Amino acid sequence: MKRLLLIAVPVALAALGWWLWGANASTGPTFRTHAVVLGNIEDTVSAVGTLQARTYVDVGTQVSGQLKAIHVDFGAKVEQGQLLAQIDPTVYEARVAADEAQLMNLRAQLQDRQVQLALAEKQFDRQRRLLAERATSQDAFDSADAGRKSAAAQIAAIEAQIKQTESTLKGDQANLSYTKIYAPIAGTVVDITARLGQTLNANQQAPIILRIAELDTMTVRTQVSEADVPKLKLGMPAHFTTLGQPDRRRTGTLRQILPTPEVVNNVVLFASLFDVPNPGHELLPQMSAHVFFVAAQARNVPVVPMAALRPVPRSRGQYTARVLENGAPVERQVEIGVSNRVSAEVRKGLQPGDQVVLETPAPSTNARNAGGPQGGPPGGPPGMARTPRL
Numbered sequence: 001m002k003r004l005l006l007i008a009v010p011v012a013l014a015a016l017g018w019w020l021w022g023a024n025a026s027t028g029p030t031f032r033t034h035a036v037v038l039g040n041i042e043d044t045v046s047a048v049g050t051l052q053a054r055t056y057v058d059v060g061t062q063v064s065g066q067l068k069a070i071h072v073d074f075g076a077k078v079e080q081g082q083l084l085a086q087i088d089p090t091v092y093e094a095r096v097a098a099d100e101a102q103l104m105n106l107r108a109q110l111q112d113r114q115v116q117l118a119l120a121e122k123q124f125d126r127q128r129r130l131l132a133e134r135a136t137s138q139d140a141f142d143s144a145d146a147g148r149k150s151a152a153a154q155i156a157a158i159e160a161q162i163k164q165t166e167s168t169l170k171g172d173q174a175n176l177s178y179t180k181i182y183a184p185i186a187g188t189v190v191d192i193t194a195r196l197g198q199t200l201n202a203n204q205q206a207p208i209i210l211r212i213a214e215l216d217t218m219t220v221r222t223q224v225s226e227a228d229v230p231k232l233k234l235g236m237p238a239h240f241t242t243l244g245q246p247d248r249r250r251t252g253t254l255r256q257i258l259p260t261p262e263v264v265n266n267v268v269l270f271a272s273l274f275d276v277p278n279p280g281h282e283l284l285p286q287m288s289a290h291v292f293f294v295a296a297q298a299r300n301v302p303v304v305p306m307a308a309l310r311p312v313p314r315s316r317g318q319y320t321a322r323v324l325e326n327g328a329p330v331e332r333q334v335e336i337g338v339s340n341r342v343s344a345e346v347r348k349g350l351q352p353g354d355q356v357v358l359e360t361p362a363p364s365t366n367a368r369n370a371g372g373p374q375g376g377p378p379g380g381p382p383g384m385a386r387t388p389r390l
């Protein structure tokens with residue numbers, strides 16, 4: 001009995017090994033596949049941008065003085081010509097009053113000199129007639145003539161002073177009017193930088209009091225790297241989303257690429273701008289935007305993952321792909337169109353519904369762990385295993 005057990009056990013083990021080897025041999029390799037489907041695809045240049053009002057005005061003051069009143073607040077909607085703020089006008093009112101008084105004085109002097117001129121003209125005319133009759137001296141005649149000319153010169157000087165004073169008065173009246181600051185455009189007050197009671201000095205630069213922005217049209221200002229700028233073309237479509245509304249896409253058209261770059265951390269960036277309508281004023285200045293400039297796009301076309309394609313050397317747009325046919329992969333030549341890093345448009349070689357292989361399957365775990373080349377025990381199939389000697 002013991003001898004029979006010693007013989008039966010190796011035989012049973014050999015039969016079990018043979019069955020497992022056959023099971024492994026009958027199980028084919030598995031493939032990760034993806035179906036070719038109809039869809040839309042875009043080749044885009046992505047960038048990060050910020051929103052700003054396309055039309056805005058920094059409202060400042062042209063005169064110095066204490067800010068006496070601010071008549072608007074943040075978010076206020078203003079009309080063109082509306083009173084926004086006021087500088088203390090006391091000094092400028094005094095200057096205007098002084099100019100007006102000086103002007104009145106000069107006009108009175110002018111009137112006096114005109115009377116003196118009229119008298120000098122009469123005296124000269126009298127001396128001229130007397131000289132013709134030899135009833136006066138030449139000296140008296142010359143004195144009358146000089147008096148007449150002097151009076152005329154004094155009138156001319158006073159008239160010049162009047163013009164100068166009128167000019168000064170005009171400037172001081174303008175400065176007085178500048179103490180009242182009006183809205184140059186209609187829009188929304190988006191920022192107020194000055195505070196009530198603050199003294200503003202306009203001698204060196206115009207102090208900014210507030211900013212008015214017209215929010216019906218916003219400009220998206222993006223920073224595009226120098227590597228992607230050649231892909232941008234004026235007039236190309238663009239779309240973006242905001243952090244607050246990530247599911248809402250807004251569209252525009254590239255309007256301008258500024259030629260002067262900005263260097264940030266040794267990265268050269270170019271500002272690229274496009275406009276977007278904002279009728280509901282949901283978009284506000286300084287909001288962040290995730291922007292995509294559409295270099296190319298295709299609608300309702302067969303789309304294949306780029307992971308399933310292998311480029312053909314020296315053939316632009318030509319690739320190969322493995323397609324499952326009757327459970328086995330078959331290589332096909334594929335021509336693609338619009339593509340990005342994820343997917344590509346299929347122009348030739350594949351049809352919707354084709355199952356493309358994404359990658360080559362790795363050997364099975366049993367095959368890797370087996371000692372023999374075929375996954376069986378060393379030395380061949382289980383049936384060929386040697387029976388241990390009794």
